Amino acid sequence: MKKNHSSGVIMVLISVYLIFPLALTFLYSIFEEWTGMLPRGITFSYYIKLFSDTSFILSVFRTITASVLPVLISAAVILLVMYAVVVYIPGLDKYVQILCTIPYAIKGIILAVGILAMYSDAPGIFSNRMIMLICTYCVIILPYMYQGIRNNLAAVNAKQLIETAQMLGCCRLPAFFRIIVPNILPGITVSAMLSMSIIFGDFTVVNILGGNYYETAQIYLSNIMRQSGHMSSAVIMILFIVTMLISTAVFSAKNKYTKEER
Numbered sequence: 001m002k003k004n005h006s007s008g009v010i011m012v013l014i015s016v017y018l019i020f021p022l023a024l025t026f027l028y029s030i031f032e033e034w035t036g037m038l039p040r041g042i043t044f045s046y047y048i049k050l051f052s053d054t055s056f057i058l059s060v061f062r063t064i065t066a067s068v069l070p071v072l073i074s075a076a077v078i079l080l081v082m083y084a085v086v087v088y089i090p091g092l093d094k095y096v097q098i099l100c101t102i103p104y105a106i107k108g109i110i111l112a113v114g115i116l117a118m119y120s121d122a123p124g125i126f127s128n129r130m131i132m133l134i135c136t137y138c139v140i141i142l143p144y145m146y147q148g149i150r151n152n153l154a155a156v157n158a159k160q161l162i163e164t165a166q167m168l169g170c171c172r173l174p175a176f177f178r179i180i181v182p183n184i185l186p187g188i189t190v191s192a193m194l195s196m197s198i199i200f201g202d203f204t205v206v207n208i209l210g211g212n213y214y215e216t217a218q219i220y221l222s223n224i225m226r227q228s229g230h231m232s233s234a235v236i237m238i239l240f241i242v243t244m245l246i247s248t249a250v251f252s253a254k255n256k257y258t259k260e261e262r
Contacts, residue, residue, distance in 0.1 A: 022240065029233035046234040056220055056235070060242060063217040066130070066206070067199040070137035071192045074145045077138075082149060083176045086158050093150075100146035103139050112136060112208040129213040136205055141195035148191025152184035193247055200243055 032041030050056050085093050115136055119126045158180045165175035203218045210216055217239055225232040
């Protein structure tokens with residue numbers, strides 16, 4: 001009982017520590033002035049201005065696009081590669097692991113500058129800033145997506161499950177995507193949410209590659225911070241809510257899919 005009580009107290013203290021800065025940010029965004037000990041003048045005008053600003057709405061949609069697409073692309077590519085490794089070439093696993101962990105050693109600013117220098121004058125879609133940004137994020141989140149998927153494949157013993165499915169008359173590829181992937185879906189979801197949070201909080205890469213060509217919410221926030229602290233606090237709160245809604249929707253969809261499979 002004492003151990004459970006201590007654990008509960010620790011969890012409460014950690015929760016307060018994490019929520020307190022966010023609560024202060026929200027309070028700062030709904031007051032007209034906070035120059036003394038206490039704020040004055042409750043107002044939601046900053047939120048009204050933001051939702052009336054078309055450029056802000058578009059920047060949020062651009063951020064969501066730049067966050068979701070790299071996660072989907074990376075997950076699809078890694079699953080296909082791991083299918084080939086598990087089923088056909090197990091000895092290739094160590095080389096894939098080395099290749100996927102290389103981005104750990106490459107700082108975002110180095111990667112962004114290198115890609116910009118190489119592809120800025122390239123023909124066709126390769127010089128498109130949005131394409132460069134999405135491809136760069138695919139590389140940045142590669143270690144997180146790979147490690148999460150690889151660990152879960154090892155936990156469910158994917159090779160043995162596929163062999164069992166073959167004995168029951170199921171082909172390898174359908175067995176992988178109909179049996180293995182649903183079993184590792186929680187791990188894929190966690191890896192996807194971690195990767196999305198990394199992209200959502202990035203400023204360096206999007207500032208170098210996107211900038212004014214592809215204004216995301218991070219760029220919008222950087223510009224608005226020079227004008228008003230209250231407005232920037234409101235932007236932070238809206239981005240937090242958007243992130244929370246995306247995470248809730250993803251986990252709800254994952255739980256619903258898992259229940260249907262069962």
